[in-house]
Amino acid sequence: MIVLNNHIYFSAFSDTHGRELWKSDGTTAGTVLVKDVFPGIASAHTIGLFKINKTNNRIYFVANTNVGEELWVSDGTEAGTQLVRDINVGAGSATPMLGMAKDNKMYFSADNGINGRELWVTDGTQAGTIMLGDIYPGGTGSTPQSMTVFNNKIFFVANAPQTGEELFQTDGTVAGTSLVKDLEPGILGSDINLTSAVIVNNKLYFRAHTNLTGYELFVTDGTANGTELFFEIDYWTDGFPVIFKPHNAPLDGSPTPLFQNQYFFFTGFTLDHGTELYISDGTRTGTRMVKDVNAGFSDGVPYALYKYSNTHLYFTAENATTGLEIWETDGTAQNTRMVFDANPNNTNEGGLYLITPDAIVNNNLLFAGPSGDEAANRLQYDGFIYQRNNGTLPIFVQSFTARLQAQTPVLQWQLNITSNNNRYQLQRSADGVNYTTIESYQPTQGAVTKTYADVAASALQQKQLYYRLAIENNNGSKQYSNIATVTMPNEVYGVRVLQQAGKPQVKYHLSKNNTSLQVVTATGAV
Template sequence: MKDFSRLRRAFSFFSLALAAAAFVPQATAQDPSREVVPEQLQAGAFIAPSNLTTLDSRLLFTAFHVRHGQELWVTGGPGEGATLLKDLRPGFQGSFPVGQLRWRGQVYFTANDGLAGLELWRTDGTPDGTSKVIDIRAGEEGSTPNAFTVFKDSLWFVAHDGASGFQLWRTGGDAESTSRVSSINAGPGAVVRQLTVAGGRMFFTATTPEHGHELWVTEGTPASTRLVRDIRPGPEDSGIQNLLAVGPDVYFTASDGVHGIELWKSDGTPQGTRLVADLAPGEAASRPAYLARLGRHVFFAAEDGRHGVELWKTDGTAKGTSMVRDIRGGRTGSFPSYLTELGGQLYFAATDGVAGVELWKSDGTAAGTTLVADLAPGAASSSPARFAVLDKQLWFSANDGSHGVEPWRTDGSRAGTRMAADIVAGSRDSNPLRFMRHGAGTFFVAEDAAGNERLWRLPAKGEPTLVGDRLAARLR
C-alpha cells in the first residue's frame, strides 16, 4: 500500500536524526584530513521535503530538521522562505506527517504527536489551526489512517481501530462526523485498500477468508458496501492492481486462475465485471501496466507473448483491444512506461532499439506514435521519468549524457523540449521529483551538490532558487 510505504520511509528519518541527519562529508582541498560537514544550524535548513500540497497562497510540505525531526512546513511564495508550521511532537523524534490531502479549505493528514500514535489531523495552514481530528485507536499504537479519498462530500480513508482491522472510514472533518463504514472480515487481519471513485461509486479491494483479496464497491453506506465479484473463486487472491476510473466503470488488472494477469473492467455489478481481453492466451500473463485514459480508450503496456511489452489500447471490449504500434519490432519490446495524458496526446518513455529509452508520444494511432526527442543521442538512454502535467507542459526528469539527471519540460515538440534547470552543475545528478505549479513558479524537490534533497522554486523566467536556508558548512 502506497501510504504504508510512505510511512515506512518516513520512519527511516528517525534513524537519520540519531545519525546526525545523513549529511555527506567532503574533504577540503586545503587539508584533506579535514572534512566539510553540512549542518542544519539555521531554523529553515530543512531537508527531504515531500507531500507538497497547495493551500490558498501557501505551500505545505513535510520535511526533516535535526532539531524537530519530520514535521509540517509552510512557504508563502517567492522570497518568503519556509518555516516550521507546528512542532506536533516536540523534540528530534518528529511526528511523521504523511498522506496530505486538501479538502474544504483544510489539509488532512496522518501524524503522531507521541501520545496517540498515528492518527487523523488537519490544518488551515496556521499553527493555531492545526489540530487532531480524532483519536480512533486509543493509546500509543494509533489507527494509521491512509488512502485519503474525497467521495460524496465526505473524506474517506482506511484505518484500524484496534479491533476491526483496516476498514473503510469517513469523516466530515470533526470527531462527531467520523465513523467506520465497513465491517469486512472484522478482525485484526482485515485489509481494505486501493480506494477508487468511479461515478457515484467507490471501488476498493478487501480481504475475506472465503474469497481472498477481491474487488468491492460502496455507494456510501454500510448497507451498500458489498463484494462485486469473486474473480478468482475461493480463498485465493485474484491479485487486483492498477485501478483506473473511466466514467462509471473501473479498469484493473487481475487473474481469475485460468487466464493469468490480464485487463478487466467492472461497472460494480457481478455480471458487469469481466475480462476485457486475453492478450497472452491461457495461463500466460500479459501483465498490463501504466493504465491511462485518452479520449474513449484506455491505454496500457502489455506483453502478448509475440511482440514483447508494447503499447496497447482498448475501448473496453475484446474486439476493440489492439496494439497501437510495435515500436520495437520482434520479441524484445519497447517497454512503454509512465503513460501520461496531455493535450490529447499520450506521453511515455520507451525504446525502439535504435535510440535508448527516450520520450515518446501517441495520438492513439500507429502513424501518430512517434519519438519526441532523443535527449541522449544514439543508443544511450535519457530515461525520462517522474512525469507531471503542469498547465500545458509535461515536466519530467532525464539525463542527456552531459548534465546528469535534471528537470526537463516539453510542449510535445522537439524544439520545445529542453532542460529546465541544471541544479547540480556538470554530470552529477540532482534527481528531481514532485514537480508542482504554485503561484507564478514551479516547485520541485532535487538534490544539492552534497546529495541532500532540498526544495527548489523555478520562476517563469530566471534561475532556480533554494527554498529555505542553506546548510551551514563546518570543518571537522
C-alpha cells in the first residue's frame, strides 16, 4: 500500500473484477476501484506499487494483461490509468522491476525480449520510456539491481562481461550510464549491496567484497579514484558489515538522517568478538565498536532488528546471561545496555524480538517476543510496551573531560537531558574505586554544557584524582559516565642534599603541601 493525495492505493480482489488497483480515503464510500485494468473477472495482479509524489503525482505499478506483464501508470483516476509502453512487444512479458524515482522519472529493470534484463527509465509516456544502454550485450542482460540515488545520479549494481557485478551510475541518459569502478578486477564481481547504503558528508557508504578484503565497508564519492575500502573490520576474515540505515532515510539522494546528526551504526564480525555493534562518523578514526555485548568471540548483535529515536538506537542483542533481548545505546559503551528482559526465566535463549519501523509511539517502544509463558513446543509472541520514562536513563553524556588549569582540576561535560525530574552528581575518587559526591545538579531539559573547577582538590595531597558523573534513573538506580583523571603537580620548591664522607646523607624536601626530612645512613638504612 502507498499513500498519494490523501488516498491509500492497494491491490485487492473482488468476484467481479479479479485482483485490481483500488484506492481509499478511509471511508466505505471512498473505497473504490481505480480501474479494471484487465477487464472482467481476470486479474491484472497489480503489483509493485511505486509513487512519484513531486510535481506529477503518479503511481507506477506492474500489471498483467493481454500484452503480458508490463509497466502501468496512474494519477488516481480511471482515465489517467494506462499502459506506459509494451516493452516486450506482443504477449511476451517485460516483467518490470521497479527501482528508484528521481526528477519525476522512474528507473527500473525490464526485459524487452532482445537485450535481456537491462536498465530503463520512463517519464510516464511511451516516447519517454527508453533503455539506458545494453550493459551486457546480447540477450543475457546485466540484471540491474540494488538502486539508490546519490550525487544527483542513480547508482546501481549490474553485471557486465568484463567486470562481473560491479557499481554503475547513470544520469538518465544512455551516454551518462557508465561503470564507476571495477572493485574486484576481472569477471568475478564484488557483490555490492546498496540496499542499506547511507550518505554521509557527500559520500556513499556500502558493503562490498573483494578477494583481498573479503566483505567489508566501502565508500565512494562517485569517481573511480574515490571508490575504495573504508574500514576493514577484521583483517583475517570477512567483517560482513550490515548497515543500520534509518527507516526514514530519504529516497531522493538527500543526506541520510544521522544519529545525533553525526553517526550511523552497523554490525561487523571479528574473530575475537563475533558480530557486534559499530558506530561511525564517516571517518576512519571515528569508526569503532560500541561495546562487546556478548563478551568474547560469540555474537552479541546477530540480527539487523533496530529502531532509531532522537537520542537512542534500540536493537536486538544477546549475551550468555539473558539471551536475545531489547538493548539501547547512545553510541557510548557505558550507556549501552539491556532495557527489558521479557523472558527472565530463560538465561540461554530470550527469543527474537521484533522492532517495527513505527515502534516508538508516545515515547513508548513497542515490540513482540516470547515471554516464556507459551506451552511446550509452541512459539507464542506476546506484545510488550517498554515505557522510556520508567526506569531508563533520562540524561545522555555526550562528553566528560578533565584537565589541569593553574594547578586546579577543571571538569567539563556536555549532556543531552530528556527529563526535568532526575538529578546527577559530580563525583571524585582518590583510588578510582571509592567515590564521593562533590556537587549535585537538578537538570533542566535540553542540551547542557557545564564546567566545574575543583578548588578543594589541592588540599587532598593526592597525586592522581579520578572523576565521573553519577546519573540517577527514574527507578532510583544509577548510571555512570566515563572516568576522567587528573595528575596533580608535585609543586617541588626545593630539594637539598647534605653529604659528608662517612656521615649519614640528609635529604630536605620542600613542597607546597608538605615538608619532609630524610636521613640515609652509610649502610643505606633510612
